[in-house]
Each structure stands twice: as C-alpha cells, then as structure tokens.
Amino acid sequence: MAAGRRVRVVDLEGGQVGDLFAYAADDPRERLSAAHTRSETSRLFPALGEAFVTDRRRPILTLAGDTSPGSHDMLIAACDPARYAALGVPVHRSCARNLDLALAELGLEAGTTPQPVNVFMRIPVEEAGRLRWLPAESRAGDSITFEAAMDCVIALSACPQDQVGINNGRPTPLAIDVL
Amino acid sequence: MAAGRRVRVVDLEGGQVGDLFAYAADDPRERLSAAHTRSETSRLFPALGEAFVTDRRRPILTLAGDTSPGSHDMLIAACDPARYAALGVPVHRSCARNLDLALAELGLEAGTTPQPVNVFMRIPVEEAGRLRWLPAESRAGDSITFEAAMDCVIALSACPQDQVGINNGRPTPLAIDVL
Numbered sequence: 438m439a440a441g442r443r444v445r446v447v448d449l450e451g452g453q454v455g456d457l458f459a460y461a462a463d464d465p466r467e468r469l470s471a472a473h474t475r476s477e478t479s480r481l482f483p484a485l486g487e488a489f490v491t492d493r494r495r496p497i498l499t500l501a502g503d504t505s506p507g508s509h510d511m512l513i514a515a516c517d518p519a520r521y522a523a524l525g526v527p528v529h530r531s532c533a534r535n536l537d538l539a540l541a542e543l544g545l546e547a548g549t550t551p552q553p554v555n556v557f558m559r560i561p562v563e564e565a566g567r568l569r570w571l572p573a574e575s576r577a578g579d580s581i582t583f584e585a586a587m588d589c590v591i592a593l594s595a596c597p598q599d600q601v602g603i604n605n606g607r608p609t610p611l612a613i614d615v616l
Numbered sequence: 617m618a619a620g621r622r623v624r625v626v627d628l629e630g631g632q633v634g635d636l637f638a639y640a641a642d643d644p645r646e647r648l649s650a651a652h653t654r655s656e657t658s659r660l661f662p663a664l665g666e667a668f669v670t671d672r673r674r675p676i677l678t679l680a681g682d683t684s685p686g687s688h689d690m691l692i693a694a695c696d697p698a699r700y701a702a703l704g705v706p707v708h709r710s711c712a713r714n715l716d717l718a719l720a721e722l723g724l725e726a727g728t729t730p731q732p733v734n735v736f737m738r739i740p741v742e743e744a745g746r747l748r749w750l751p752a753e754s755r756a757g758d759s760i761t762f763e764a765a766m767d768c769v770i771a772l773s774a775c776p777q778d779q780v781g782i783n784n785g786r787p788t789p790l791a792i793d794v795l
Contacts, residue, residue: 479746494698523673562741
C-alpha cells in the first residue's frame with residue numbers, strides 16, 4: 438500500500454477476529470509495534486484519527502474508520518502451533534503460520550511474529566489486570582479502516598481459532614478491500 | 617543464569633523503574649515475550665508463582681518474590697533515541713541503547729528491542745483503555761525476584777528517563793543480585 442491509500446477490513450459474517458500486521462515497504466525489519474503505539478498514544482488501542490507507529494516510532498497506519506462496536510486488541514499474541522498443541526490440537530492452521538505464508542509469497546521473511554493488531558477481538562482488562570477472552574461482537578458487514586502513513590506491506594489473517602470462544606466457535610472469512 | 621537460579625532486582629533509593637529483558641541462552645532469537653506471557657496468564661502482569669514465557673511459549677522466568685507495592689508494567693516500550701528526540705533531547709542515554717551495549721559485551725546482537733518487563737513502573741489502565749504514566753512508588757530497598765525456568769541471559773537497564781515523571785524526576789541506581 439502506498440502512503441495515503443486506505444484498506445478496509447470487513448467482517449463478512451460477524452463475530453470474527455482478524456490479526457493484522459504492517460511492515461515498512463522499504464525495510465520490513467521496521468514494523469508496526471503495539472508497544473510503541475501504546476507508548477505514543479497512551480492508550481491500549483488508538484482512537485479514531487490516531488496513528489499506529491513502528492518500532493522506530495514512525496507512523497505507519499492511521500485508524501481512519503470503524504463501524505464495529507469498537508472492541509479491538511493489541512495485548513494478545515498471534516495464535517501459533519505451540520498454542521494449538523497446548524490446547525490438544527497438534528496440527529492446526531494459525532495466524533502466525535498464515536503470516537509466514539503470506540510474507541513468503543512476497544519474498545519476505547517473517548522472522549519473529551510481531552504482536553498483531555487484533556481487529557474485532559474483545560479482551561477487556563478487568564480488576565487487578567485480569568484479561569477476559571470474550572466472543573467478538575462485530576456484526577456482519579462491520580468494518581475497520583486504516584490509512585497508510587508510509588508505503589507499507591499489510592498482512593491479515595482471519596483467525597482460525599476454534600478451540601476457544603473468541604470467534605464465537607466458528608471461524609468465518611474477512612474481506613480486505615484496498616480503497 | 618542457569619535454570620533454577622534466582623535474580624533479585626533491588627530499587628536501592630526507591631522510585632526507580634528498570635527495564636528487564638531475558639533471552640534463551642542456547643538461542644537468543646528466543647526471548648521473553650510480553651504478548652505471549654499475557655496470553656498464557658490472562659493477566660497484564662504475572663501473579664506471584666506464574667511464569668513469563670518466550671515467543672515460543674516456553675517458561676523462561678518465574679515471578680518468585682516481590683516486596684514492592686506491586687506495580688510493574690509490560691505495556692510500554694523501552695525508551696530509545698527516537699523517544700528522547702521527540703521530547704526535545706536529541707542526545708540521551710536510553711534503555712534500548714543500554715540493552716544493545718550489554719548484549720554486545722556478550723557478543724550477542726540485540727536486533728529489535730523486545731517489549732521489556734518494566735519493573736516498578738506504574739502504568740494503570742483507566743477508563744476506555746487510557747494509560748496513565750505515574751511515578752514509581754517502590755521504596756528504598758524494595759525488590760522483585762525472578763527464578764530462571766531455563767538457562768537464560770538477563771539484561772537490566774535502570775531507566776534513565778528524566779524528561780517525564782516515571783522515575784520521580786531523578787533516575788537512581790538498581791542493584792541486580794544473582795542469588
């Protein structure tokens with residue numbers, strides 16, 4: 438995506454989490470960093486109009502629109518083979534693997550999976566820092582829109598998690614529209 | 617540190633934040649991951665007896681003791697040159713730089729700075745996911761103790777932040793005691 442373009446992630450059937458990653462086009466070692474974004478915004482998740490920044494504190498995406506109820510997460514790691522193995526499913530597709538495959542198609546090496554931007558994921562912080570894992574409450578057709586603040590590569594995984602309830606027990610597709 | 621050994625971080629004068637990092641000794645590409653630790657514990661910060669895990673979801677440190685009031689953070693990125701530049705101080709020591717220098721002494725390459733375990737750092741999560749940056753409330757002599765769950769390399773930076781109030785305006789030393 439060239440700087441200034443927008444991408445809209447649509448939850449086609451509702452109740453579906455997506456793991457979104459963003460890398461600087463000119464050097465994919467620079468990537469969207471949840472920790473630096475929290476540090477810059479002093480929020481768990483940017484407000485409308487605020488930027489997600491890279492690990493070099495440069496804006497990479499801006500939160501440009503959101504028609505969902507507004508629950509999104511940047512606390513929880515991407516699901517991966519170790520996660521499913523611990524849940525008793527040694528062979529299972531995962532967001533980490535989806536990212537690796539998508540980047541490989543572009544000739545990029547994923548390296549360590551970054552902390553994703555978990556769109557539509559509902560992880561409230563409760564008393565004493567306890568986290569709850571709740572089913573996504575996005576409705577069919579709800580979307581979240583990002584504007585590229587620099588030339589970047591975006592990857593999105595419709596989370597295949599069916600062992601815990603975050604996708605309402607039934608993973609479904611997301612659409613990704615470059616506007 | 618060999619598995620089973622303990623390390624105690626002591627706030628000698630009180631009110632001082634430390635950024636702690638941990639790497640697997642046999643492959644430093646595997647490191648303590650805040651995101652995976654939150655995912656495994658369903659907490660913003662492990663409770664006493666719980667483990668910090670790596671990006672491969674293997675326990676690396678266990679929280680073995682804490683004599684402080686209990687405020688610690690895993691949300692905020694390490695301070696770095698870009699952070700100080702934005703605060704109007706283009707030349708300033710930082711936790712990210714301290715980590716790089718410490719790892720270089722061991723012949724290790726830091727690569728991307730991981731999300732640190734920010735001991736004694738007080739970042740409460742408030743209404744609507746807002747984060748506040750409060751002065752550390754650890755008292756002189758307060759300590760937090762970790763037990764190695766695998767052979768690992770630990771790095772600690774006494775945070776040199778003097779431009780915002782997290783260290784009560786005056787960075788002071790931390791001690792690191794391997795027990």
